[in-house]
Each structure stands twice: as C-alpha cells, then as structure tokens.
Amino acid sequence: LGKELSKYEPENKAILLLSLYLPRNGASREMILEADFIRDCLDVPVFGGWDFLFDNFVAAGVINKGSDQGRLAAQLLKKRLQGEGEDLPFLTYPERHTVGDYQQLKRYHIDVKLLPQSARLINKPLSYFERYKTEILIVGLILGILMMVNVALLKLLTQKRLAEARLKKSESRLELALDGANAGLWDIDFVNKALFINSWVKYLLGFNDSYYVSASFDDWVNICHPEDIKQISESFAMHLSGQTPDFNSEARMLTADGTFKWFSFHGKITEKTEVGEAARMIGIMMNIDFQRQFEEQLRAAKEKAEESDRLKSSFLANMSHEIRTPMNAILGFSDILIGGKTTVDESNKYLHFIRASGESLLALINDIIDVSKIEAGQLTLNTGKFDLHKLLDKVTNTANALIRLRNIDVKFILEKELVLDTVTIEGDQFRIEQIINNLISNAIKFTSKGYIKLSYRFLKANILEIKVEDTGIGISKENHQLIFERFRQVDQEANNNTAGTGLGLAITKSVVNLMGGNISLSSELGRGAVFTVTIPCKTHYLPS
Structure with missing residues (x-):
C-alpha cells in the first residue's frame, strides 16, 4: 500500500x-x-x-x-x-x-x-470569549453596575450643585437672561404700591441709561396709546381677579423719538397676601414692533395674493368672451360668404369684418404669449432702424378703423414734431408699435366722444417721448398704479362695454421698463387721461 x-x-x-x-x-x-x-x-x-x-x-x-x-x-x-x-x-x-x-x-x-x-x-x-464567557459576563455585569452607580452619584452631585447655584444666583441669572433677550423686567409691589423696572425698559423705549423713567402707574398709562389702554387694562384686571392664569397683552407705547411702537407684556402673580389678594407681580416687556410690521406685510401679501387669484379668475372668465366674440363674427360672416348670395361690396365688407376679428384674436394670443415671456424673464428686444413717421401713420390708420368699428363720435389726431417725410430712429419697431397700439386701444375703449391725440417729441437726441391723450372717462388717482397690474380692470362693473383681458397696460409697462424707459399717467375721474412714455433710442435725422 x-x-x-x-x-x-x-x-x-x-x-x-x-x-x-x-x-x-x-x-x-x-x-x-x-x-x-x-x-x-x-x-x-x-x-x-x-x-x-x-x-x-x-x-x-x-x-x-x-x-x-x-x-x-x-x-x-x-x-x-x-x-x-x-x-x-x-x-x-x-x-x-x-x-x-x-x-x-x-x-x-x-x-x-x-x-x-x-x-x-x-x-x-474555542474563542477567547467562548473560553471565558462566564467570567467575562460576570466582570461586565459588575462594571455595568459600578458605572450606573457612578453615573447616578455624579447626577446627584451635579443636581445638588446646580440647585445651590440657582438659589444663590437666581436674580442675577434672570437679569442676564433678560438682557440677552432684549427684554425689560418689571416688578409690581401691590402692598407698598411700588413699581421696579430694569435698565432694558429704558433702552426699549429709546432712552439712555442716565435718563429717568418714571415708575408711577399714571405715567405709564399716559405713554400708552389711547386705543390700547382699555384692552391692556382688561387683561391686567382679569389676571388679578384669577380669571386667567397669566397676564398677556400687547400695546403701543410712546418712545423717545415721539413714535408709538408695539410692545408685548407678559407677567404672573408671584406672591399673595394672607387673604388671597395679589401682593407681587413680575413680568417682562418685549419690543414686537418688527414682528407686527412683518405680520402686517404678510397680511398685505396674503390679500394681494387673494386679489391676484380673483383677478386671474376674472381674466379667465373674460377670456371666453374675448375669444367667442371674434370667433362668432368669423364663423357667422364665413357662413354668409359660403352661401354665395352676397354682392361684391357686401363680400368685401364681410371679409373686412373677418380680418378685423382675426386680428383681434391674434392680438389676444400675442398678449398672452407676452405675459408668459415677461413672467419667465424671456422677453427680448430686436433693435433696428425704422421710419417713425411711417409707423405713426400705420398706427393712425388702425386707430381710425377701430373708431369706425365701434361707431363712436371720436376724432383721432396725430401731431408730428418734425415736418419731415422720414424720421429714422433705432429701436425695437414691433415693441414701440405695440406700446402705442395698446395705449390707443385703451383710449378708444374709454372714450365715447371728443378726441384722441397721439403726439411725439424728442426730449434729447436719444430720448423719444410719446403721448396719448383722450377725453374719456378718466381714472381716479387711487387707481393710477392699479391699472398697470396684470389682469386688473378698474371700474369693470360700471363699464361692462369695455371688457378686456386686463393685460394691455401691464404688458406696456413691462416692455417700457425693458427698454429702459418710463411710463406715467396724468388723469382725474371724468377729465380724460394722458399717458406719457419716454424711451431711449438712437436718432438718424438732421433736424431743421
């Protein structure tokens, strides 16, 4: 083997x-x-x-x-x-x-x-643990017990030291805490009718440390805002009578600069007499003026957001009207033309109506696209040379067509500063035409008789000023800023015949701002309106 x-x-x-x-x-x-x-x-x-x-x-x-x-x-x-x-x-x-x-x-x-x-x-x-398993467990158990005993003893000693420190330094620690929190301390002794305040109360009211602040109750009532005295007095009385566990109130107090600022007051009865009446009350005073302002801003922002939602809802409701009206015209006149029983003049007339309705729809779509671009920050300018007079003549023809379409007794006036056939400037022709058309369209909506005047002038060699003046219903001063907000239609209920999207003036202002220009309004209710637009642009003409 x-x-x-x-x-x-x-x-x-x-x-x-x-x-x-x-x-x-x-x-x-x-x-x-x-x-x-x-x-x-x-x-x-x-x-x-x-x-x-x-x-x-x-x-x-x-x-x-x-x-x-x-x-x-x-x-x-x-x-x-x-x-x-x-x-x-x-x-x-x-x-x-x-x-x-x-x-x-x-x-x-x-x-x-x-x-x-x-x-x-x-x-x-066998591993080391398996060999000495029993011994290791016994030693570990003993060490664990000793550690728990040590931790318990250490905790008891720590608590004892902390308790002693709190007893010795409670008042000083409270003062430091109040200083760090910018809170003023007040202490009322009802038995001796005394009021103690710390230095932070002076600072909160705007006084320096050397300034004497009266501690009398009457003087404190005098610096409280008259509208807040009743509320703070009721809260104070309810706590003294035991109706509330704590005293909490807010009031405006007169400060060193002569203005009223908001302060919060929080306190509690700490001592009582033998008959159960309040003997001592301690509390703090904190400046909450910034918090109040912030809350007011939040409230205003909330109201603005709600108003924005309401305006958008109104805008969506108006959209159906703005779209249906021209679409009905297009479909109706198209059906008449398809029937083939119209004369040449009638056909041309209907075709003009169809074209006008199509242009109205296109303008609405362009407005919506512009608003989307503005909100996304994607609206851009295309600068080039063009003839200003030719542009104004085109706008005039469009305005006269709108006036005839609305059948209103309004005369359109075009005033040119320069007596030249051609005035060449450099800018975004499409956007400048859009600005003028929006202002004129707005004027036609709110003017039933009188005139609408379009004029321009050069303030400097590179500043173009355009004015659109009308004799319409005018705009109240409180609405001068509102009309430039998106989806906003001022006095819509009183002017149902002027329905629209509420986007024109908002787009106009955004485009003007993008060009580095400015738009302003001068108007009073019942006295017409004047819109003035200034736009930076380069000129290429020799003035006479």
Missing part, C-alpha cells in the same frame, strides 16, 4: 477510506494507528465513514457509528427471533451524519464553508 500511495503526486489528491485492510503479515491493526503511515506515503486529506477514525486522521465524511450499527443489528435480530423477519428489507442503513474535523480541514486549506449547513464541526478551538 505504501508503494502504491507513494506513486501519486499529492497536489489535488485526496484519499477516500472505504474499509479496513490487513497488512502483509496478516495481523489486523486499528486503522487509526496507520494514520502516520498513510500520511508518510501520501500527505493528502483523508475522508472516511467511521467515527473512530476522527483522531487527527480523517478530515471529513458521512459517518457511521459502530454503536449505531450494533444497535440496528440487535433490533433486526430481535425481529427475526420474534418471527417478524419475512418483510425485513435486504439492506438497512443506520443513521449517518456529516462530520468535519476543523484541524484537519485547516491543515489542508479546505474552506469550512464547503461543508453542508447541517454538518457537525469537531476539534474547533
């Missing part, structure tokens, strides 16, 4: 020991005693099937115990003796277990994880 084993290379080899064997002399020996002999011949891992081979010999195997075989044999023999052997199986296997020897597996560098999960691992050395 030794010669046969020595013929093999040990690399990637293993021995599966299936049975016992007899040496050449015929004498049987325990296989475990042959372990060193087999390793000397071929040092490779040995796998076997008997439990008594696990003694620094077999690395692993599916193990049969001799005792299990003997027990099984005895059971089979018992059944034979009892006459139950006729249906016994030809082969009967005892229970087998997969076992691995940790030391042998490590010796041959075999990964223990390769064993089945149900395998039993023997000869594995």
Whole structure:
C-alpha cells in the first residue's frame, strides 16, 4: 500500500477510506494507528465513514457509528427471533451524519464553508470569549453596575450643585437672561404700591441709561396709546381677579423719538397676601414692533395674493368672451360668404369684418404669449432702424378703423414734431408699435366722444417721448398704479362695454421698463387721461 500511495503526486489528491485492510503479515491493526503511515506515503486529506477514525486522521465524511450499527443489528435480530423477519428489507442503513474535523480541514486549506449547513464541526478551538464567557459576563455585569452607580452619584452631585447655584444666583441669572433677550423686567409691589423696572425698559423705549423713567402707574398709562389702554387694562384686571392664569397683552407705547411702537407684556402673580389678594407681580416687556410690521406685510401679501387669484379668475372668465366674440363674427360672416348670395361690396365688407376679428384674436394670443415671456424673464428686444413717421401713420390708420368699428363720435389726431417725410430712429419697431397700439386701444375703449391725440417729441437726441391723450372717462388717482397690474380692470362693473383681458397696460409697462424707459399717467375721474412714455433710442435725422 505504501508503494502504491507513494506513486501519486499529492497536489489535488485526496484519499477516500472505504474499509479496513490487513497488512502483509496478516495481523489486523486499528486503522487509526496507520494514520502516520498513510500520511508518510501520501500527505493528502483523508475522508472516511467511521467515527473512530476522527483522531487527527480523517478530515471529513458521512459517518457511521459502530454503536449505531450494533444497535440496528440487535433490533433486526430481535425481529427475526420474534418471527417478524419475512418483510425485513435486504439492506438497512443506520443513521449517518456529516462530520468535519476543523484541524484537519485547516491543515489542508479546505474552506469550512464547503461543508453542508447541517454538518457537525469537531476539534474547533474555542474563542477567547467562548473560553471565558462566564467570567467575562460576570466582570461586565459588575462594571455595568459600578458605572450606573457612578453615573447616578455624579447626577446627584451635579443636581445638588446646580440647585445651590440657582438659589444663590437666581436674580442675577434672570437679569442676564433678560438682557440677552432684549427684554425689560418689571416688578409690581401691590402692598407698598411700588413699581421696579430694569435698565432694558429704558433702552426699549429709546432712552439712555442716565435718563429717568418714571415708575408711577399714571405715567405709564399716559405713554400708552389711547386705543390700547382699555384692552391692556382688561387683561391686567382679569389676571388679578384669577380669571386667567397669566397676564398677556400687547400695546403701543410712546418712545423717545415721539413714535408709538408695539410692545408685548407678559407677567404672573408671584406672591399673595394672607387673604388671597395679589401682593407681587413680575413680568417682562418685549419690543414686537418688527414682528407686527412683518405680520402686517404678510397680511398685505396674503390679500394681494387673494386679489391676484380673483383677478386671474376674472381674466379667465373674460377670456371666453374675448375669444367667442371674434370667433362668432368669423364663423357667422364665413357662413354668409359660403352661401354665395352676397354682392361684391357686401363680400368685401364681410371679409373686412373677418380680418378685423382675426386680428383681434391674434392680438389676444400675442398678449398672452407676452405675459408668459415677461413672467419667465424671456422677453427680448430686436433693435433696428425704422421710419417713425411711417409707423405713426400705420398706427393712425388702425386707430381710425377701430373708431369706425365701434361707431363712436371720436376724432383721432396725430401731431408730428418734425415736418419731415422720414424720421429714422433705432429701436425695437414691433415693441414701440405695440406700446402705442395698446395705449390707443385703451383710449378708444374709454372714450365715447371728443378726441384722441397721439403726439411725439424728442426730449434729447436719444430720448423719444410719446403721448396719448383722450377725453374719456378718466381714472381716479387711487387707481393710477392699479391699472398697470396684470389682469386688473378698474371700474369693470360700471363699464361692462369695455371688457378686456386686463393685460394691455401691464404688458406696456413691462416692455417700457425693458427698454429702459418710463411710463406715467396724468388723469382725474371724468377729465380724460394722458399717458406719457419716454424711451431711449438712437436718432438718424438732421433736424431743421
């Protein structure tokens, strides 16, 4: 056997020991005693099937115990003796277990994880924790108890020191806290009718430390705003009578600069007499003027947001009218033309109506697109040279057409500063035309008789001033700013015949601002209106 084993290379080899064997002399020996002999011949891992081979010999195997075989044999023999052997199986296997020897597996560098999960691992050395588990747990428990005792003692000592510090320095700490919080301290002694205030009360009222602030109740009532005296007095009386657990109130107080500012007052009865009446009351005073202003700004912002939502809702409602009216005209006149029963003059007239309605729809769409670009910050200018007089003539023709369409007794007047056929300037022709058209369209809406005048002049060589004046219903002063807000339509209820989107003037102002110009309004209710626009632009003409 030794010669046969020595013929093999040990690399990637293993021995599966299936049975016992007899040496050449015929004498049987325990296989475990042959372990060193087999390793000397071929040092490779040995796998076997008997439990008594696990003694620094077999690395692993599916193990049969001799005792299990003997027990099984005895059971089979018992059944034979009892006459139950006729249906016994030809082969009967005892229970087998997969076992691995940790030391042998490590010796041959075999990964223990390769064993089945149900395998039993023997000869594995105990870890330090497993070896001294009981001792470690006892020591840990003792240390934990000692640590908890130390923490408890430290906490008790700390609480004791803090309590002593609070008792010794309560008043000074309160004063420092009030100074840090910019709060004034007041202390009322009802028994002696005395009032104490600290220095921060002076600072809050705007006085320096050397200024004497009266501590009399009457003087404090005198510097309180008349509208707040009743409210603060009622809150004070309710706390004194026990109706409220604390005294909390807000009031405006007269400060050193002569203005009233908002202050909050918070206090509580700290001592009572033997009969249960208030003997002492301590509280603080804080400046909340900024907070009040902020709340007012929030309220105004909320109202503005709600107004904006209302205006947008009104805008969406008007959109249906603004879209349906020209669409109905387009569809109606188109049906008449399709019928083919109109004269040439009638057809031309209807076609003009269709074109006007289409232009109205296009203007509405352009306004919506412009508003979207303005809100997104994407509105841009395209600067180029153009003839101002030609542009004004075009605008005049459009205005006269609108006046005829509305059938109103209004005369349109165009005044040119320069008596020249051509006045070339450099700017965004489309946007300047849009500005003028919006102002004229607005004037036509609110003017039923009289005139509308368009004029221009050059304030400087590079500043163009455009004016649109009308004799319409005018605009009250309180609405001068509102009309430039988006979706805003002033006095809409009283002027239902002037329905619109409310975008024209808002777009106009945004475009003028984008050009670096300015738009202003001069108007009174019932006396017409004058819109003045100044726009920077380059001129290319020689004045006479």
